[in-house]
Amino acid sequence: MSAFEINLWLLAAVCLLTWxxxxxxxxxxWVDRIWSIIPIVYMWVFAYGAEFANPRLNVMAALVTLWGLxxxxxxxxxxxxxxxxxxxxxxxxxxxxxxxxxxxxxxFFIVIFQNALLLAITLPANLVLDSSNDFSIVxxxxxxxxxxxxxFEFVADQQQWNFHxxxxxxxxxxxxxxxxxGISRHPxxxxxxxxxxVLAFWCFTxxxxxxxxxLLGAVVLTLLFLGSARFTxxxxxxxxxxxxxxxxxxxxxxxxxxxxxxxxxxLEVAN
Numbered sequence: 120m121s122a123f124e125i126n127l128w129l130l131a132a133v134c135l136l137t138w139x140x141x142x143x144x145x146x147x148x149w150v151d152r153i154w155s156i157i158p159i160v161y162m163w164v165f166a167y168g169a170e171f172a173n174p175r176l177n178v179m180a181a182l183v184t185l186w187g188l189x190x191x192x193x194x195x196x197x198x199x200x201x202x203x204x205x206x207x208x209x210x211x212x213x214x215x216x217x218x219x220x221x222x223x224x225x226x227f228f229i230v231i232f233q234n235a236l237l238l239a240i241t242l243p244a245n246l247v248l249d250s251s252n253d254f255s256i257v258x259x260x261x262x263x264x265x266x267x268x269x270x271f272e273f274v275a276d277q278q279q280w281n282f283h284x285x286x287x288x289x290x291x292x293x294x295x296x297x298x299x300x301g302i303s304r305h306p307x308x309x310x311x312x313x314x315x316x317v318l319a320f321w322c323f324t325x326x327x328x329x330x331x332x333x334l335l336g337a338v339v340l341t342l343l344f345l346g347s348a349r350f351t352x353x354x355x356x357x358x359x360x361x362x363x364x365x366x367x368x369x370x371x372x373x374x375x376x377x378x379x380x381x382x383x384x385x386l387e388v389a390n
Contacts, residue, residue: 122168123245126161130238133157138230147225148205150233155190157234158241159183165244174254175247175325179318182265183241186314189269193276208350236343239336240315243322246333250325261321265314272310275299279307294355296365303374304352304366308344312372315340348372 137149162180169176198204209229213221278298285291299306319337348371356362368378 122165122248123242125168126164126238126241129157129160129164130234134230134234137234138226141225141230146203146205147209147229148199150229150237151194151206152200154233154237155187155194157237159187161238161241162244165241165248168248173248173250175250175258176244178254178258178262179244179247179321182262182269183318185266186269189273189276193280196280208347208354211354236336236339240318240340242336243319243333246322246326252325257324258321261317261324265317265321268310268313268317271299272307272314275307275310294359294362294365296369299374301369301377304369304371305344305348306374308348309372309374312337312341312344345372 133153137153140149141147159180162176162183166173166176166180171177194200212224216224275298278300279295282291282295303309316337319334323333352362352366352371356366370377
């Protein structure tokens with residue numbers, strides 16, 4: 120059985136497990152809870168497919184492991200693994216849908232679509248499973264780019280964590296618009312996507328493949344993050360009147376200089 124076939128069986132098992140747990144517990148963040156874990160498994164299965172003799176695949180799997188450890192840590196400290204630690208956006212969507220429609224949404228979007236996406240973003244590794252060329256400076260450049268975006272995301276998440284802790288302590292209010300959030304409204308989202316684009320192009324560069332279907336995972340991930348960011352911003356805009364000025368001044372995703380000529384109030388943390 121090939122590494123790809125093993126991962127397909129794992130995908131089917133994970134879909135069944137996350138669906139059953141959502142039905143039993145009536146919590147719908149089980150895919151969120153394995154989001155940072157199952158891609159690590161997929162990557163090491165690909166490395167296993169080369170009998171761990173492919174240094175390039177081993178490095179890729181190790182980098183994705185670092186990605187997963189960081190994301191798991193951040194998710195855990197926010198209470199994502201605690202009982203009742205469901206993503207607040209699912210509760211909002213449940214109010215907008217009938218119970219039957221939400222269950223259909225649960226099966227096809229939350230369970231099947233998201234789990235398939237987690238395999239799709241690791242799938243470019245299949246391109247280099249049989250690569251025989253040596254680990255080179257090109258590999259090093261891509262590996263460092265992946266690490267750079269990983270550090271960028273860590274800093275963004277830490278700034279967000281510090282802000283919300285200050286908010287709980289009554290030392291801050293409103294929304295975060297400073298640090299990396301002063302050049303991107305979602306710097307952590309940007310870095311998350313960028314890491315998987317780096318992995319995809321890394322595999323394409325080494326393999327010299329023209330089958331662009333392998334980029335589908337990164338493309339869909341980007342579309343998912345754009346949709347998630349817009350939904351999150353709708354909620355923020357309804358809570359904070361100044362959020363519209365922040366949106367007008369600061370890039371949504373790609374870090375860039377804040378626009379000039381807008382009121383400085385858009386950069387304030389306070390409501």
